[in-house]
Amino acid sequence: SGDMKGAIEDCNQALRINPNLAIAYFNRGAARLQSRDKKGAIADLQKASKLFQQQGEIVQYQYILDLIQKINIDRK
Numbered sequence: 001s002g003d004m005k006g007a008i009e010d011c012n013q014a015l016r017i018n019p020n021l022a023i024a025y026f027n028r029g030a031a032r033l034q035s036r037d038k039k040g041a042i043a044d045l046q047k048a049s050k051l052f053q054q055q056g057e058i059v060q061y062q063y064i065l066d067l068i069q070k071i072n073i074d075r076k
Contacts, residue, residue: 007031022051026064033071042068 011028014021029044049064 004031004035008035020051022048022055022057022060025051026060038071042071045071 008028008031011024011031014024015028018024025044025048029041029048032038032044033041045064045068049061049068052058052061052064
């Protein structure tokens with residue numbers, strides 16, 4: 001499963017330096033998902049998708065929206 005706590009802390013550190021780093025929100029969301037924190041994962045993924053959209057990264061934006069939809073389906 002890897003060191004998810006360390007991965008999350010690395011993302012936290014990156015976001016302290018650059019709070020608009022969409023990939024850090026994505027990576028932290030993925031780590032939280034692996035840690036079974038679906039609520040935290042979805043919050044991070046939503047933030048990442050918003051930032052990717054604002055930055056014109058439409059492929060990443062759409063990928064994350066699809067991922068969030070899948071997580072929500074799996075939660076039911």
